[in-house]
Amino acid sequence: MSVSILNTALSGLAAFQRSLETTSNNISNVNTEGYSRQRAEYATRPEQFSGGNYIGTGVNVSNIARSYDQFITGQVRSSNSAFGEVDRFHSLSAQIDRLLAEESTSIAPAMKSFFDAVHEVADDPSSIPARQVMLSEAENMAAGFNTMNARFVEIRDQVNFDMGNMLQDLNSYAKEIADLNVKIVADIGRARGEQMPNELLDQRDSLLNKIAGLVDVSVVGQKDGSVNVFIGKGQSLVLGGNAATLELRSSDTDFSHKQIFLDGQNISNQLSGGSLYGSLRFRDEVLDPAQRQLGMLAAGIAVEFNRVHEAGYDLNGVPGTAFFDLDAFNQPDQVPVTANPNNPSGASIGASYQPNNVANLTADDYRLDVTATGYTLTRLSDNQVTSGALGGNPTPTNFGFDLDLSDGALANGDSFLIRPAFEAAAKIKLAITNPEQIAAAQANVTNPGPPPTVSGLPGDNRNALALAQLETAKTLSKGNATFDDGYGQLVSKVGTQTHSAEVSRSAQDTLLKQATASWESVSGVNLDEEAANLIKFQQSYQAAAQAISVTNTLFDSLIGAVR
Amino acid sequence: MRISTSWNHQLGVNAILDQQAKLSETQMKLSTGKKILTPSEDPAAAVRLLDLDQVTKQTQQYQDNIVIARQRLSLEEANIQDVVDTLFRIKELTVQGLNDTNTQPDRAAIAAEIDQLKEHLLGIANTKNANGEYIFAGYATDTQPYAKGPAFDSTVVPGSPVDSYPYFGDNNQRSLQIGPSRFITDGNYGEQVFGASDVLPTDTAPLDPANAQSPKNLFEIVSKLSVSLTDNNPQDISLTELDTALERVVSVQTTIGARINALDGQENTNDGYILDMQSLTSEIGDLDYADAISKFNLQNVSLQAAQQAFTRVQNLSLFNYL
DSSP states (O other): OHHHHHHHHHHHHHHHHHHHHHHHHHHHTTTOTTOOOEEEEEEEOOOEEETTEEEOOOEEEEEEEEOOOHHHHHHHHHHHHHHHHHHHHHHHHHHHHHHHHOTTTOHHHHHHHHHHHHHHHHHOTTOHHHHHHHHHHHHHHHHHHHHHHHHHHHHHHHHHHHHHHHHHHHHHHHHHHHHHHHHHHHHHHHTTTSSOOHHHHHHHHHHHHHHHHHSOEEEEEOTTSOEEEEETTTEEEEETTEEOOEEEEEOSSOTTOEEEEETTEEOGGGOOSHHHHHHHHHIIIIIHHHHHHHHHHHHHHHHHHHHHHHTSBOTTSSBOOOSEESSTTSOTTBOOEEEOTTOSSOOOOEEEEOTTOGGGOOSOOEEEEEOSSSEEEEETTTTEEEEEOSOOSSEEOTTSEEEEOOOTTOOTTOEEEEOTTTTHHHHOEEOOOOGGGOOOBOOEEEEOOSSOEEEOOTTOOHHHHHHHHTTTSOOBTTTTBOHHHHHHHHHHHHHHHHHHHHHHHHHHHHHHHHHHHHHHHHHOOOHHHHHHHHHHHHHHHHHHHHHHHHHHHHHHHHHHHHO | OOOOHHHHHHHHHHHHHHHHHHHHHHHHHHHHOBSOSSGGGOHHHHHHHHHHHHHHHHHHHHHHHHHHHHHHHHHHHHHHHHHHHHHHHHHHHHHHHHSTTOOHHHHHHHHHHHHHHHHHHHHHHTOBOTTSOBTTSTTOTTSOSBOOOOEEOTTTSSSSOEEOOOBOSOSOOOEEEEETTEEEEOSOOHHHHHOOOSSOTTOOSSOOGGGOSSOOSHHHHHHHHHHHHHTTOOOTHHHHHHHHHHHHHHHHHHHHHHHHHHHHHHHHHHHHHHHHHHHHHHHHHBOOHHHHHHHHHHHHHHHHHHHHHHHHHHTOOGGGGO
16 A cells, blocks of 8 residues: 555656756756757556555656647748848848949049040140040049959859858758758657657757758658758758758859759759848849949940040041950950850850940840851840841841851850950950040041041040040930949949848848747747746655655554554 | 747847947948938939939039130130231321321331231231140141241232241131030131131242232231332222231130130039039938937937846846745
8 A cells, every 4th residue: 555655656756857857958958049948748647446446546757748839930940041031132232232332432433533534635635644644544444343343253252152151051951950860760769659859859940940041941741750851943952861962063154153053953043042042142133233234334435435536536646546445355346255165066256346336235145056047146134036147247236246157167056155244344444555545636638639648636626525425425225324324223223122122131030030939939948937847846846755755654653553 | 928038038139239220320320421321221312412423523524624715715815905906006007108208218117017016916826825735726736827938929919029828727626515515616726817828838939820819818918018018009908908807806806705705604504503413412412410310319218228128127037036
């Protein structure tokens, strides 16, 4: 009889000790990220029929369960993804925004100083100092373009580096999840499916959350306790105990343009959510278009200025040469063309700016594909396609540049990337070194001939006036924008994108905070609550211990009675 | 709703961080005086400010051009006035010389003075400005506009040979831009003021009769006058020729006055425009200090309140009472 009292009391003691251990565990882990508070759940032991009554036999700890809501955890994960994407997008866009706001690197004052210097030469065409000032202002303006482009390149390098790091992190998280999957399945098996390895489950949820911050995932739980993780549009990252590998590779035609490969498959345009996608979206929607817009402006200024300059006569009476240079290799009007290294033939094509068609220049890249019947030219921003026949030099296009397709070795399947705008801002340079070479005058026929003798007079400023007029002429965007408008377009586009990213970011931040608040409400540890629980279990333990000392007294009384 | 300990702490910290961020932004605006720190705060206004800046600076460049144009026109005006005064003196001497009471030595003396005055006129025609440019040479500013050429054959021009003064300059005048579509010439080329010559710069003696009809420009007229006086045979027609030349010069003088007035008018218009643009720039881009300072104070108080609330709440724990 006392044995049963003893056993019952002992079971209580053991149970409350377990509860105290659990409470102590909760208190120790109050600051652990991703920890769900645990609770010991009790179940009564089966009752015995003895002495005509059913008597209970004490308590068992049936389960140590974590307070966990799968739906809320999923909410936090998807909010984390959404916030990670717009947060990254916003912070990168804000860098470009601040770059454009800085007075010292802004292109608009540099262009203004340059055209003011052109006016000074128009006021005094034979003055060497005025011409010298115009040359140095031109250098400043070109350097301004070069510097701003260099900053864009720096930001691109930073984004590529960060994406590389993110992929490394993702790979290690995926590997850890795969390992955890294996351990969890083993631990569940060891407890025959009745007890869950709470700490391991918390760790896995925390890793999933970290992955979600980098890229949006969908998580599918399996019957054996493991989870399968999918990213993008259904590509698997973790399947049971196996993790896939992500890597960053350069595109064939542009080394600085990186793409994401999952086990050898290109998934760059199938991703969504997370900092990784935010970085990709920033590069494709803000950085590359901004660099192309800046380049279009630089190319427009160079080609148009050269056109007017070459029509004039300089202080030595000879016709003007090119004032700006867009290519380092002594061919001022060449458009950069890159051949795809996988081309079947080794042929090459050329492209050059049309001097009279700056209005048709756009901030776009183009791809030329050689087909069986000729060529197709695709504008990469909207996939507009024009086609034609091979062989011509020049083959004009409607986009401000001419093609040279005269290479006979061009074969079906060849592909080339043509970039009239992307590199222009990096390459624009002053081509003239001698102030006397500035062509401020226009033609003056001294001897009708034939052939007529034409030269330039020193006091003639007509060409300088024409060059100064270029500042306010609507030369860009099919005749709708001046050079300043071109720059203003860049500033306002980046500003608008950053502004809307900021608005998105605040909204997503609020949503993430709400989701986290719900999660904390269910799973977070409250120290006051644990303190109260400590008192509760301590008192229960003391009561159970007291019950044991009572059975001791009973036994002593029984033995004492029989003696 | 149940709140965990760490979330409780986080809520307090988030509140402080938010207030700090807002306060920091207001502080930046106060110290730079700008309403818009980056284009993303108001993209349309940022672009508008760029445009206004460009237009203001462009108009200021026009003002600089106006100053240069006025300098040159003033220089030309002074020189033209000198030419007019000299022509009047020559006319006086001509009238005196035409009087038949003169003897040959008298007329020779008058002729000598007229020669001196002719050299003076030639000097004026070949004036150079401070940059070393000939002001009456059109575009050919490095070429002396007038120089003595071959003499007219006396069979063509009766009497002793008369010197020709061909024009070596150019027949275009430079313009400067003083307004968005407004250009003004900064002087006049030689033939407009002193007249053309039938003799070309490339002609050599003897002159082709077709090319040497009669004196047309000022120096040739005065040359003929001087020669006719020395020959004791002054012609009345010289007076008419002088009058024609004088009219030409005076009409140029009038245009100079008109141009200088135009410059003054355009300068005022440009000034008004610059002022408008600057006040618009200020309206859009400058900070309203009264508003910003009161916002700053409010945010300051909010931050202090958040910090004090945080410290009070953090002290409350059941463990203090166990």
